[in-house]
Amino acid sequence: MRRVYVDEAGRVVDLPEDGRAVTRLADVAAIVHDPELDPDLVESAGAAARLALHNARLQADVRAQLDKVEESRRRIVTAGDEQRQKIERDLHDGAQQRLVALALELRIAQRQLGQSDPELERVLSQAVGELQVAVEELRELARGVHPAVLTEEGLAGALESLASRTPLPVHIASAPEGRLPGEIEAAAYFVACEAIANAVKHAQATEIRVCAEGRNGRLFIEVEDDGVGGARENGGSGLRGLVDRVEAHGGTLHVESEPGRGTRVIGELPCAS
Ligand SMILES: Nc1ncnc2c1ncn2[C@@H]1O[C@H](COP(=O)(O)OP(=O)(O)OP(=O)(O)O)[C@@H](O)[C@H]1O
Ligand SMILES: [Mg+2]
Incomplete structure (x- = not known):
């Protein structure tokens, strides 16, 4: 990784070699100044700059952490939605289809039975009715989980x-x-x-x-x-x-x-x- 210094406007600059003094602050910044300047003054300016750098680093750290938390929050919600969509599809293609098929078979049995056994006919017709209620309840449940119409x-x-x-x-x-x-x-x-x-x-x-x-x-x-x-x-x-x-x-x-x-x-x- 290439390391360069930038000025306060963010422009890349080289440290001067023209007789001006350079005081480095850790390995991240430098103060360019007149070599005659009072060392205490340079030290004070350095201390203030170090503090500002430290704050900027902390802020950047916090910002990066916040970005990560926001990203993971979004991922959790999206993963939840994908899961809901999958459950809706499974309900639709699995349990719902089976119950519909079962209701159909019972109706065929009912028809084949004709009028020969009214009691059995009544039981079958009740079973078909209950299956229809179950299918409707499942449909309602799937809609609450993630309505297919939203995807479609x-x-x-x-x-x-x-x-x-x-x-x-x-x-x-x-x-x-x-x-x-x-x-x-x-x-x-x-x-x-x-x-x-x-x-x-x-x-x-x-x-x-x-x-x-x-x-x-x-x-x-x-x-x-x-x-x-x-x-x-x-x-x-x-x-x-x-x-x-x-x-x-x-x-x-x-x-x-x-x-x-x-x-x-x-x-x-x-x-x-
Ligand atoms: N449209 C509204 N009119 C009047 N009061 C409302 C309305 N929406 C919400 N509230 C009040 O605000 C409270 C909070 O609503 P919230 O949707 O968070 O919870 P809830 O509906 O009671 O339960 P949950 O949504 O978890 O089943 C409700 O308990 C209700 O007292
Ligand atoms: Mg509510």
Whole structure:
């Protein structure tokens, strides 16, 4: 590695050999000065410079550590998302398909049986009904883990599907038309999911408004309800989990929730498009 000195503006400089004195500070800096200068003065200047260097090194160390922590936080969230996606696929391709196939076979058996044994026919029909409930429950579970529509159609489609399953009117004011990076779509979707679930559970709201749009390289996701307000970021694991998830991607999450004035959850995420 080539080692050079730079001046205070960062320009590479050679140490002079023109009669001026050079006092080195450890092996990282040098003071160039008049050889006649009072040695005590040079020493004092050296001490101040050493302190400044030490501080700069500490700051650089802290910055590097922080970068590492931020990077690992992002990796943990992304790994969690990948895991959720895998579980969703396994549920869909495994248990769900098997139950659907089983229901089909039972129906065939039911048909072959005809009217010959009404009791057995009743049992089979009950089994088919229960299987359908199990398939629906599995589908709901998989959706909560990581909805397939998010992977397939992106944020707009996933928000539509979420709205249609919510027992309150959800108005989607805007949603990005194109696709965004998967982890950003997932983070925005989970913000909407949790904020809508909270509005249904806690707010006594009559309607919910969702707005997702990209502006200046950021994706804004906003969920507003007209309920009782008073949401607390540290009241449960839902909002706190959202803060973690959004911050892990370099974003921010705010909750505005004055008592009696509804609740607004605003997530802001960096995204290139
Ligand atoms: N939209 C809202 N309207 C009114 N109160 C809310 C709203 N959202 C959250 N709160 C209040 O803030 C608290 C914290 O919300 P948070 O989502 O973190 O936890 P939770 O919903 O109680 O539990 P979890 O999300 O872990 O299942 C809630 O318990 C509730 O009292
Ligand atoms: Mg919650």
